[in-house]
Amino acid sequence: MMRCFRLILLLLPVACAFGDELQFTAEVDRTTVGLGERFVLTVKVSGSGMGSVPGPQLPVLDDFDQLGSSSSQSTNISFVNGRVSREQTISFIYYLAAMRLGELTIGPCKLNYKGSIYQTQAITINVVKGSQTTRPQQRQNPSSPFVTQPHGRVQDEVALGATADRTTVYQGEQVTVSYTFYTRLQIADLRMSDVPAFSGFWAEGLYEAKELEYHTQRFRGKQYNAALIKRVALFPTRSGKLKIGVMKLGGSVVRRGGFFFNTTEPFEVSSSPIIVNVRPLPDSGRPGSFCGGVGRFALSASLDRDSSIGGQPLNLTVEVSGTGNIQLIGQPKVPSLSGVKILSPGTKDRIIRTSGKVKGTRKFIFPLLPQADGRYYVPGIEMGFFSPGEKGYYTLATPRLEFIASGAGKGVREDGNRTGVKVLGSDIIHIKPSQTKLVDAGLGTIPWWGWLFYPAGAVVLCFGIVLGRHRRKLEQDRGYARRMRSNRLVKKRLAQAAKVLAQNKETEFYAALDRAVLGYVGDRFNIETFGMTGDELRYELGKKQVPEDIVESLLELIQNCDAARFSPGMTKHSAQETFKRARRVLERL
Template sequence: MTRMRALRSGLLACAMAVAAFAGPVSGQGVGVRAYLSPGNTVAVGRPFVLNVEIAGTQSLTEEPQVPDLGSFAQYLGSSTQSSMQMVNGQTSVSLTVQYRFQALREGTFEIPAFEVAAGGAMHTTEPLTVMISSTPQPSGQSGGAGGDGGIPARDLFVTAEATKTRVRDGEPFVVEYRIWTLVDVSSFNFTRVPEPQGFWVEDVTPAGQPQVEQLTRNGRSYTTAVIRRVALVPSGPGEKTLDPVALEVQVRVRRSDPFGDFFGNPFGASVVPTAILSNPLTVSVAPLPPGRPEPFSGVVGRLTITATIDRDSVDANEAVTLTVRASGEGNIRAVPAPVLGLPPDFEVFPPEISESVEPFGPGLSGEKTFEYVLIPRAPGNREIPAITMGYFDERAGAYRTASTGALALEVTGVAGEGPGDVARGGVAQLREDIRFIRLGAGTLQARDRPLFAGAAFWMLALLPLVGVAGAVAVRRQRDLLEGDVAYARGRRASRVAKKRLAEARLLAAGTDARPFYAEVARALRGLVADRLNLAEAGLQSTELDQRLGARGVPEGTVAEVRACLEHCDRQRFAPLGIDPHEKERFLDRVGDVMTALDKAIRR
């Protein structure tokens, strides 16, 4: 074991020595090309890689301006690889930036040419064509395994299953997304969650870690867990389709290559990113029959309503609380505020509304509460009328009406002033607003005092010395900034980052999300690079984690920096429809992360 470590250390030292000897490569011009791997043809749900290879250099002036592929592919992540070769005494180097995507829909698509800044010049790639095959992803099959590992589709997949596929308009149902695996999964994340069109959606995924269990499917025993659960309520009749969700799963695989084991992971395992896609779902939504009662609650299921008051006797002009509760099965959130039908001598304030829903059987159940404050203005035996609401009983296939009983209220005392009456009173003068003017003038006394005894004299006398000291300090600071690049970058890091965030805020109102997220990523990545004196272009997540961890930045802050950068990348390469308010919230989040990062590095 000791000899193996020594041999490995020796080989690494030799590689570093060769790199140092090579230095800047002379005689090798900088060239750029783009290509797809594993090829130009890919199946729906399978991953592919857009490679940007820069020959003749191992550094980038700025990140390549990769075009938007969001119409047919989902961005998964990026990485960089560098290489150096010596052939017949000639040294050549190259840098490859790899952008991983997942194919989403069938067709032939063009990736247009784009520019790459390298070697002090702008280079343009050739356009590429990617053909996504029409091979559908059957239920229970993976969207595909990508990368080094060759994971079969039947060994890792995600399914989408609905509790109902034939429902009424307004009838809730639940969709579960479940991952099935025969391989060692270390982590996963959703890379694409389409917004269902024509549905009201509520996430009802249980809090905490997914519950793992062993289930048999098609004769094979899988490790499985529900990773997402959503309740959906259709907002109109017709055939509706739920598009697949996309995941990237990190899979641990053992390598059979002894040289790969020797130079790589000493335990013979590596993590392979694998893209998978769920099956689409089609739901048939039937309209509600005619003849709905008014007022209609919008509930399709079961509904019960009750009404109570906190006391049955009250003085005129005193408040009483009326509580109306609607509960049952269905979309209880849709229940509107009830019509009370109170006499005109009742003053009614807007209700306080609270609600709670949870999955129940194939749909939802819940409760919605309305609390009204009522003020009767006239005495007498009053009555709060019964409250009625219509709903559709899905089991019986007919409309029903839920109602409360009338409530008796005894109002005592005498009739009071209405809400528009104003009590009148006299105006009392409490204090005089302006003090009287003093008529007698004070006396002035002259003081004989030497000029040098005053503070002003000494301030003027010392001013030249202060000026000279200030000039010396400014000169030293300027020399330090010009001579120490790392110090200069660290000094201006916060100022430059704030300026970039301000520019991003101006871009937030635009319809194209890409410039906004590119500027935010530039601000955050630039802050890290300036603080740590690193090259901004090509700064990857792994290097970022290691560098920040070495500077003592807390793991939570490092994870938040990485999450913000990954979110920017996803929106830049496959932008979804983001409203300006979401952009503002993201700007605030990035601002907080930058503040925490600055404090941690400066400690």
């Protein structure tokens, strides 16, 4: 007899979904039921990259009474060879009851997905007199920490808690938030139906559960089996009262059924929002070299070599290391050097998550271009930081560095007082004409087409003057130079982001897109955007009279990129949609 087993019938697929084969299945919780007794038909659609899936088409169910329906969705994320694989499962659940005795058939279910038709096989149900759920109770395993028969409502036996290690912090100070699932029942399946929003925070993931590891813990006056779901480090980017969003979990619990089988019952739980009171950093004692760092840091600087030959560039690396909001630290101010052009720096980060804290290093790499020969001294570089523990600022400085430049191609710096006159010769050579009579070469001897050179020469002269002024402005006005190159560079950076996106490297894509957006804003308005907080960028763009709606769209885009990079799964938009939004925002700028 098949009455004691669940029947799972798989689709014989007739088409493929993107990349992976789409799985379309149908199952019932039992194949032998009593007349009028409820049973469950579950139709599942599984695959990767499915997107929106329509509901299945049910067969004619004249012999069954439809008591209700529901649906659920789950996503399984796995890492294989460094690549993220996401498999999505959507379950359509139908509660049925047989209306006559005998062998009844549930016909094939059909699914029309992107022009392809999927179909399951038929299911046979044996309907008998009397209820089939009245069975001797199975003894509960005394060593199991779970029960399969709740005493009351399921919602009273499961819960989701959110806790923060502190709720009053300074701007930029770490807040650690933990999401814990509590249950007194055996869980059949669990999924995250809604991710929390961290608006106003930079988020850095500390822990993400791959499987549930339970321990006993009291919660709201009751003893539960508790499992940590997620732990995240949050760094507020602005002051005021900030809300940490709600997480929602859905799933089903195991209820005792017949002698050989159990049934499941769905549930949904959500955490409570957390309000964090963020105090602004004090104005008193703030050093001019403060760059946004909050925590305990060390500072160092170095040159990649001590000499430059033939104008070869050197790299000045300023490194910040320690514990705190390492990726929110802005670039330091490097004193100008006469005879050396200092270019905008690149940044390189290394993040370490240990013992619930975010540590790491941030390097600012400044290219130095010697313009003249000589010995150069790079003064000590200062950076100011804020210590939440000491509730005050502190300043660190690097030692002085030096290097020698030779063959820079623009003369020797020490000879700046020399004149530019050189004596080439002292003899006067007389020119002797070979003709006894000189012919008067008047204007009348110039052919008609020769007159065209006069206006052409004037045009070339004007063009040369304009080009010369343009080149001098490029050399002397850094803001003008950055603005002129902004369109060319952003096209190149967006092309690189599109290339990475085509390779399905989402983390690298969001990093490339973030560089493209911040780089264009910095070049367009001559501001140092990398390392700026959202409030600082809003303030700088406000001074440039950028419309407020464009600023908000830009900040939302940057936050979406940061969420995708530092908190995978927290972004509200797909990579393709984010790329399109970025193009629209940059076009409006």
